[in-house]
Amino acid sequence: MALSANEIRKGMVILFEGAPCKVMEFRHHTPGNLRAMVQTRLRNLLTGSSFEHRFRSNDTLDRITLEQHEMEYLYSDGSQHHFMNTENYEQIAISEADLGDAAQWLMPGLKLQVEFYNGTPIGVELPASMELTVTDTEPVMKGKGKYAAGFWERFGYLPEFERNEKPVLWLHCVSVGETQAARPIVKELLREFPDFQFVVSTTTNTGQTLARKLFAEEAKLVFYFPFDWRFTVRRALRRIKPSIVLIMETELWFNFLREAHKSGAKIAIVNGRLSEKSAKHYSYIKKLISSVLHYIDLALMQEHKDAKRLTQLGIRADKVKITGNVKFDQDFDENESDLTKELRERFDVSKDAPLIIAASTHAPEESIILRAFKETWENSSQKLPRLLIAPRHPERFKEVAELVEESGFQSARRSEKESEKDKLARVILLDSVGELRAVFPLAEIVFVGGSLISHGGQNVLEPAMAQKAIVTGFYTMNFEAI
Numbered sequence: 001m002a003l004s005a006n007e008i009r010k011g012m013v014i015l016f017e018g019a020p021c022k023v024m025e026f027r028h029h030t031p032g033n034l035r036a037m038v039q040t041r042l043r044n045l046l047t048g049s050s051f052e053h054r055f056r057s058n059d060t061l062d063r064i065t066l067e068q069h070e071m072e073y074l075y076s077d078g079s080q081h082h083f084m085n086t087e088n089y090e091q092i093a094i095s096e097a098d099l100g101d102a103a104q105w106l107m108p109g110l111k112l113q114v115e116f117y118n119g120t121p122i123g124v125e126l127p128a129s130m131e132l133t134v135t136d137t138e139p140v141m142k143g144k145g146k147y148a149a150g151f152w153e154r155f156g157y158l159p160e161f162e163r164n165e166k167p168v169l170w171l172h173c174v175s176v177g178e179t180q181a182a183r184p185i186v187k188e189l190l191r192e193f194p195d196f197q198f199v200v201s202t203t204t205n206t207g208q209t210l211a212r213k214l215f216a217e218e219a220k221l222v223f224y225f226p227f228d229w230r231f232t233v234r235r236a237l238r239r240i241k242p243s244i245v246l247i248m249e250t251e252l253w254f255n256f257l258r259e260a261h262k263s264g265a266k267i268a269i270v271n272g273r274l275s276e277k278s279a280k281h282y283s284y285i286k287k288l289i290s291s292v293l294h295y296i297d298l299a300l301m302q303e304h305k306d307a308k309r310l311t312q313l314g315i316r317a318d319k320v321k322i323t324g325n326v327k328f329d330q331d332f333d334e335n336e337s338d339l340t341k342e343l344r345e346r347f348d349v350s351k352d353a354p355l356i357i358a359a360s361t362h363a364p365e366e367s368i369i370l371r372a373f374k375e376t377w378e379n380s381s382q383k384l385p386r387l388l389i390a391p392r393h394p395e396r397f398k399e400v401a402e403l404v405e406e407s408g409f410q411s412a413r414r415s416e417k418e419s420e421k422d423k424l425a426r427v428i429l430l431d432s433v434g435e436l437r438a439v440f441p442l443a444e445i446v447f448v449g450g451s452l453i454s455h456g457g458q459n460v461l462e463p464a465m466a467q468k469a470i471v472t473g474f475y476t477m478n479f480e481a482i
Contacts, residue, residue: 067115067116068113068114068115068116069085069087069113069114069116070085070086070087070111070112070113070114071083071084071085071086071092071111071112071113071114072084072086072109072110072111072281073106073107073108073109073110073111073112074091074108074284074285074288075108075254075285075288076096076106079095079096080093080094080095080096081093081094081095081096081106082285083114083121084281084284086111089281089284091284092114092121094114094121107227107228107229107253107255108228108252108253108254109228109253150205150208150223150224153223153224153226154224154225154226154227154232155226155227155232155235156226156231156232156233156234156235156236156239157235158221158223158236158239158240159221159223161199161220161221162220163197164197166195166196166197167195167196167197167242167243167244168196168197168198168199168220168240168241168242168243168244169189169193169196169197169198169199169242169243169244169246170199170200170201170240170242170244170245170246170265171185171186171198171199171200171201171246171248172200172201172202172225172245172246172247172248172251173200173201173202173207173211173248174202174203174204174207174248174249174251175202175203175204175206175207176204176206176207176210176433176434177458177459178207178248178249178271179200179202179207179210179211179214179248180210180214180327180437180459180462181248181249181271181326181327182200182248182270182326183214184326184329185246185270185271185326186198186215186218190218196243196244197220198215198218198219198220199219199220199221199222199223199240199242200215200219200221200222200223201222201223201224201225202222202224202225203224203225205394206393206394206433208222208224209433209434210433210434213434214434221240225253225256226256228253228254228255228256229255230255230259233253233255233256233259233260234259237259237260237263237265241263242260242263242265243264243265243266244265244266244267244268245260245265245266245267245268246268246270247267247268247269247270248270248271249269249270249271249272249273250269250272250273250274250278250306250310252282252289252292252293254288254292257292257295257296258292258295260295261295266297266298267295267296267297267298268296268297268298268299268300269296269298269299269300269301270300270326271300271302271323271325271326271327272299272300272301272302272306272310273301273302273303273306274301274306274309274310275477275478276309279309279312279313282313283312283313286313286314289313289314290313290314290315291314293310293313293314293315294314294315296315296319297319298319298321299315299319299320299321300321300322300323301320301321301322301323302322302323302324302325303322303324303325304322306322307320307321307322327459327461328461337438339435339438340438340439340441340442343414343435343438343439343442344442346418346422346423347412347422347423347425347428348422348423349386349442351383352383353383353384353385353386354383354385354386354444354445355385355386355387355388355442355443355444356373356385356386356387356388356443356444356445356446356447357387357388357390357439357440357442357443357445357446357447357463358387358388358389358390358447358449359390359436359440359446359447359448359449359458359462359463360390360391360392360436360448360449360450360458360459361389361390361391361392361400361447361449361450362391362392362393362449362450362453362455363396363399364453365449365450365452365453366389366391366400366403366404367403368452369387369389369447370387370403370404370407370409370427373385373387373407373409373427374407374409377426384426385444386425386426386427386428387409387426387427387428388427388428388429388430388439388442388443389404389427389428389429389430390430390436390439391429391431392449392450392458394431394433397415397429397431400429400431401413401429401431404427404429407427409425409426409427410424410425410426410427411425411426411427411428411429412425412427412428412429413428413429413431414428414429414430414431414432414435415431415432436462437462440462440463440465440466440468441466443463443466443468444468444469445468445469445470445471446463446466446468446469446470446471447470447471447472448460448463448470448471448472450475450478451472451473451474451475451476452473452474452475453473453475454475455475455478456475456476456477456478456479457472457473457475457476457477457478457479458478459479460472460476460479
């Protein structure tokens, strides 16, 4: 099928100079001309390279249909890059030559779209949040995904921090959950090892925000974990020069672990857990995983089954210890008590209007909860309750705010300026990071999210510590031991 320049639209896949391309932007210069920027999907998409072509009114291009599947990047054997279909676990390999410059942006565990034409892989496309574009000066990150913030830190360009002769302990926490869990560990480490300097890295934006808040006094530096490429990892390691690396839970970054080991650092997994699903995925590349686990000096696992799965993947049994879940060791500190008091006064929380908290919710749990809350209001002959919703992911704050507004209830948002409507709101949106623990003491009932969907549930320990009645859905696989 041929199409003229005037038929080309943004996002359309076209065949240009024998390669499938995607139209990134377009505009008319004159009635007869269209200037479009197209981006190749085979060699240049991952690096963000793009080129311009001026289409004239008599130009025609063939439109093609591509099949697309989500794949997880596994590893490289030097000549080929191996991917696994996340739906059926089938593996494919794409040669280094076919990927070209794109290969340098791949990292183990990255999920991306691989395009097939007649069953043959012909292109690799990153998620929108990872899209790069190249300007005349420097690469910049587009979008608001979890990798956009701290872009240069992820390339290993870390800020200077005050150095002395003390050895450095590097603690890595992926996101909010791991950062919260690290609190008792950090407290004990600083008490037992005062001669060490302490730095913290995170992967997600929310984890970074919380780590900067929680460890402002203790950490010499809080920064984003580098992309798992040799050159970025080496650059970060040269800056930090760690003597010890502690990795919360089980983050097996292949290049980082190898390069950290080569630098002379001792590496430990702390509060480690390994789900059956993750162990199954790793088993497809057991030989590679076994070689990576060789770099681990100590693995402190939560449960016997976590330890067993890790040893089955190839780590030496004498390196593995079972220490339980450190989330049981958490307590509330004085600052959280002050925040609890502040929130109680701002939103006028009292026994006269019992507060129900929906904590760490995922889509579509908020819609389900709002419907149930409305039914409770319509049918209750007792004291009418209030509802506080705390979405798990900050990027969904706006979406959830719209759902609350559509519900018809008077509402208030934590992020907005304090006003009289806060005290009257029937639904409160906790659109902030790191404050959920402080609101649990205000609740009568806590629903723990991620449990109405197959995500597996969020942490129930924090509301349990506050001695609150806890409600969950069916899916609680993430916290079987609890």
